[in-house]
Amino acid sequence: MLVFLLRRLMQACFVMIIISVISFAIQGKLGDPVQQMVGMSASPAERAQLREELGLNDSFISQYWRFAKNVVHGDLGMSYYYKEPALDVILKKLPATLELAFCAIILVILVATPCGVIAAIRPRHLFSRFLMILSSIGLSVPVFIVAIFLVYLFSVKLNMAPSFGRGQTTEVLGLWNSGLFNKDGLSHLILPSLTLTIALMPVFVRLIRAEMMEVLQSEYIRFAWSKGLSAPRIYFLHALKNTMLPIITVGGIQAGTLIAYTILTETIFQWPGMGFLFMDAVSRVDTPLISAYLIVVGGLFVITNTLVDLIYGLVNPTVRLASHGL
Amino acid sequence: MKIKAILFVFLALTLWNPATGTTLKMAFDADPVSLDPHEQLSEGTLQFSHLAFDPLLRWKQDGHFEPRLATHWQQIDSLTMRFFLRNDVKFHTGNALTAEDVVYTIRRLKNSPDFRAMFDAIKSVSIIDSTTIDVHSTYPNPLLLNIMTYVFPMDEAFYQGNDQIIKYGDTFASRNVSGTGPFIVTTRELGSQMVLDRNPNYWDKKSKGNVDKVVITPIRSDSTRLAALLSGDVDFIFPISPIDIAQAKKAQGIQVVTLASGRILLLHMNQKRRKELQDIRVRKAINLAINQKLIVEKILKGYATPAEQLSPDNFLGHISDLKPEYDLAKALQLMKDAGYEKGFRISMMAPNNRYMNDEKVAQAIAAMLAKIHIKVELKTLPKAQYFKEFDDRSADIMMLGWQSDTEDSNNLFEFIIACPNPKTGLGAYNASEYCNPSIDSDIHQANREMNPEKRIRLMQQIERTLHNDAPIVPLFWQSLTWAAKDKVHIKDIVNAQNYPYLGDIVIAN
Numbered sequence: 001m002l003v004f005l006l007r008r009l010m011q012a013c014f015v016m017i018i019i020s021v022i023s024f025a026i027q028g029k030l031g032d033p034v035q036q037m038v039g040m041s042a043s044p045a046e047r048a049q050l051r052e053e054l055g056l057n058d059s060f061i062s063q064y065w066r067f068a069k070n071v072v073h074g075d076l077g078m079s080y081y082y083k084e085p086a087l088d089v090i091l092k093k094l095p096a097t098l099e100l101a102f103c104a105i106i107l108v109i110l111v112a113t114p115c116g117v118i119a120a121i122r123p124r125h126l127f128s129r130f131l132m133i134l135s136s137i138g139l140s141v142p143v144f145i146v147a148i149f150l151v152y153l154f155s156v157k158l159n160m161a162p163s164f165g166r167g168q169t170t171e172v173l174g175l176w177n178s179g180l181f182n183k184d185g186l187s188h189l190i191l192p193s194l195t196l197t198i199a200l201m202p203v204f205v206r207l208i209r210a211e212m213m214e215v216l217q218s219e220y221i222r223f224a225w226s227k228g229l230s231a232p233r234i235y236f237l238h239a240l241k242n243t244m245l246p247i248i249t250v251g252g253i254q255a256g257t258l259i260a261y262t263i264l265t266e267t268i269f270q271w272p273g274m275g276f277l278f279m280d281a282v283s284r285v286d287t288p289l290i291s292a293y294l295i296v297v298g299g300l301f302v303i304t305n306t307l308v309d310l311i312y313g314l315v316n317p318t319v320r321l322a323s324h325g326l
Numbered sequence: 327m328k329i330k331a332i333l334f335v336f337l338a339l340t341l342w343n344p345a346t347g348t349t350l351k352m353a354f355d356a357d358p359v360s361l362d363p364h365e366q367l368s369e370g371t372l373q374f375s376h377l378a379f380d381p382l383l384r385w386k387q388d389g390h391f392e393p394r395l396a397t398h399w400q401q402i403d404s405l406t407m408r409f410f411l412r413n414d415v416k417f418h419t420g421n422a423l424t425a426e427d428v429v430y431t432i433r434r435l436k437n438s439p440d441f442r443a444m445f446d447a448i449k450s451v452s453i454i455d456s457t458t459i460d461v462h463s464t465y466p467n468p469l470l471l472n473i474m475t476y477v478f479p480m481d482e483a484f485y486q487g488n489d490q491i492i493k494y495g496d497t498f499a500s501r502n503v504s505g506t507g508p509f510i511v512t513t514r515e516l517g518s519q520m521v522l523d524r525n526p527n528y529w530d531k532k533s534k535g536n537v538d539k540v541v542i543t544p545i546r547s548d549s550t551r552l553a554a555l556l557s558g559d560v561d562f563i564f565p566i567s568p569i570d571i572a573q574a575k576k577a578q579g580i581q582v583v584t585l586a587s588g589r590i591l592l593l594h595m596n597q598k599r600r601k602e603l604q605d606i607r608v609r610k611a612i613n614l615a616i617n618q619k620l621i622v623e624k625i626l627k628g629y630a631t632p633a634e635q636l637s638p639d640n641f642l643g644h645i646s647d648l649k650p651e652y653d654l655a656k657a658l659q660l661m662k663d664a665g666y667e668k669g670f671r672i673s674m675m676a677p678n679n680r681y682m683n684d685e686k687v688a689q690a691i692a693a694m695l696a697k698i699h700i701k702v703e704l705k706t707l708p709k710a711q712y713f714k715e716f717d718d719r720s721a722d723i724m725m726l727g728w729q730s731d732t733e734d735s736n737n738l739f740e741f742i743i744a745c746p747n748p749k750t751g752l753g754a755y756n757a758s759e760y761c762n763p764s765i766d767s768d769i770h771q772a773n774r775e776m777n778p779e780k781r782i783r784l785m786q787q788i789e790r791t792l793h794n795d796a797p798i799v800p801l802f803w804q805s806l807t808w809a810a811k812d813k814v815h816i817k818d819i820v821n822a823q824n825y826p827y828l829g830d831i832v833i834a835n
Contacts, residue, residue: 030710030711031708031710031711031712031713031714032710032711032713032714032717035710035713035714035717037359037366037493037494038366038439038440038493040367040728040741040755042367042439042440042443043443043751043754044748044751044754045748046439046440046442050439050493078496080494081359081494081516081517082516082517083494083495083496083500084496148549151549151550151553151557152553155553155556155557155559156553156556156557159557159558162557162559163550163553163554163556163557163559164543164545164550164553164554164559165518165543165559267546267547268547268549268550269550270518270543270545270546270547270550270554272515272517272518277517280517280546282710283546283679283708283709283710284710285710
């Protein structure tokens with residue numbers, strides 16, 4: 001276990017170095033931050049001076065070295081726009097994104113699992129066919145169209161849910177501002193989390209269905225039937241548990257997709273989270289913030305995947321981490 | 327019994343809440359980058375300045391000036407203008423506004439990287455008494471009053487010693503504010519929300535404005551902004567995309583207000599990069615082949631005015647007989663005369679998120695030029711990258727939008743078509759690299775000419791030369807478009823400068 005974690009840590013460091021190089025290298029390609037900072041009528045001399053002050057005239061290597069040295073010290077640079085350390089800005093927005101992702105994941109688990117199981121048990125049933133058609137549609141319709149449709153239907157036409165923002169938040173244990181504990185905050189969560197759910201769910205419904213159908217053919221299930229166990233016990237305890245392995249793997253990978261979708265969802269719903277922050281930073285060419293975001297997201301990704309590998313071992317003890325060369 | 331009485335009083339107090347005032351929820355496409363009114367010369371900053379500060383004088387919808395913190399002004403001699411200030415104005419801190427605050431503010435403006443260029447025209451300011459100042463110009467300046475609309479007096483006692491201006495720097499002034507304006511900033515969450523409360527001691531008691539609280543949310547995406555209005559989450563939005571206007575007008579309880587503005591969109595044809603463009607016949611042909619009317623009608627749904635010159639019709643340089651011309655046959659003939667019957671390839675760049683429908687306009691132009699056999703290689707870029715390319719003059723044809731800071735034609739000429747001169751900053755956005763010394767001397771004269779008649783003649787002469795030489799292609803003046811709930815009376819408080827005077831806004835009950 002310890003060896004595994006150490007090895008993982010080394011891999012993570014390597015990955016993070018690569019991410020830092022990439023996120024730094026793209027900075028110069030995103031546009032000119034100076035252009036965004038001054039008004040149209042500022043003179044070229046004013047701009048040149050500002051460029052010098054920001055250290056944008058130094059060579060790439062020396063800029064990167066300065067950047068990397070600071071990153072190791074936990075300093076990801078100052079955001080031009082927020083005038084605060086970039087990491088602080090991102091961490092302030094992190095709870096909003098995590099809450100959104102959390103709600104979406106809960107919804108996916110609650111809806112996708114029974115749907116997948118039902119579709120596997122009764123593949124010919126009308127409801128199962130309907131589910132499959134629905135999931136193909138869900139897979140093929142882009143997430144922003146889903147979002148716009150939901151806004152049009154539920155906020156503009158039916159006036160049931162607010163169309164943008166996070167609404168009222170309450171402070172929880174002095175740690176973060178949460179929208180989960182009051183009515184206004186929850187009502188603002190409905191549409192964005194629904195959008196994310198619709199984007200993520202089809203994959204899981206299909207995956208659970210396919211895995212489940214395979215497991216249902218296996219020896220031990222037949223044995224369980226002949227032993228006279230009750231149907232729910234077979235389906236939901238014995239069979240479902242063994243379909244979990246691939247689902248956890250895919251789930252880990254989908255964490256990346258989830259982050260990509262939060263960028264889209266947050267932009268459309270003006271959700272004040274990390275994704276929205278990132279899009280904003282790109283349009284303002286707030287390069288320190290962009291790099292910091294990429295590094296934080298890279299870190300999150302590495303952590304989730306390590307966790308997934310650990311859970312793997314817990315769910316299926318026959319998987320020995322070390323023997324898998326992980 | 328006592329407890330009951332207390333409970334009753336408490337209950338009565340909670341139910342009878344006099345503070346429940348009128349709240350205005352606004353969604354703009356951008357928010358000010360800083361609370362410092364002198365950090366960036368941008369629309370967002372100026373909109374904010376009109377909330378937390380007051381100018382000495384401001385524009386009215388009809389293009390005239392309206393006295394604000396200055397009650398009146400008078401010309402003393404050709405270089406001196408005297409301003410008389412109100413004596414009943416207090417800053418948010420409670421300090422009284424005096425002549426010293428105004429002098430302090432103008433001095434600070436002269437040190438601001440963004441405002442410096444404009445305020446170079448003012449040499450110094452002297453105090454006559456506590457409510458009177460003399461503004462001394464560097465040269466006889468017909469536009470002094472236009473420039474003075476940018477003077478929003480700041481509280482000297484509050485800022486003094488803590489007032490450095492650093493672009494995107496964490497300065498005192500970028501986070502703290504004390505102005506005289508109708509609203510006081512209470513909370514600000516950068517990039518997501520700003521809340522302002524009515525200034526209870528506001529000097530303008532005649533203002534009909536009845537809004538007690540303003541909540542401003544920047545919403546960047548057009549469709550989200552409109553959805554927020556249609557679903558009732560906000561009361562007032564800017565801008566509304568021309569494509570959505572028809573839908574919004576159909577919605578119940580929603581009004582759309584549009585105003586023509588002086589924001590000109592144009593194309594620069596770079597004569598240094600391409601020898602073909604040095605031929606006036608080719609430039610004329612391109613001008614004739616582009617159908618401004620069709621672009622306005624189809625892409626901007628009529629929410630713009632087709633242009634054949636830079637000055638809109640409320641500017642002094644405007645020539646009313648210059649109308650957009652579209653004549654394909656003549657254009658083809660000119661191309662033939664110039665020896666380019668088979669046409670040529672040309673590169674073009676345009677932004678895709680800066681001006682209204684900029685990308686579509688650029689595509690339409692490429693298609694129109696194809697008809698005179700000019701094959702356009704079009705590249706559209708996000709504004710962050712576009713303006714770097716623009717500065718490098720990276721393409722043969724480049725798109726530019728401009729709004730005159732001074733509401734005067736000369737500002738357009740100075741930046742867009744004067745001979746490029748890095749020293750003086752003239753022609754900073756002249757991507758045609760067109761240089762005509764006679765225009766430069768006319769610009770110089772018009773800057774100092776105090777006789778309005780002569781000034782008009784000078785600036786019309788520039789427009790006429792431009793029309794004859796055709797170094798650029800003027801496209802259209804974009805309209806400003808706002809939308810709001812019916813009960814919010816926005817019609818009276820919007821203007822062509824796009825600084826909605828929210829202090830005067832009325833919301834019906």
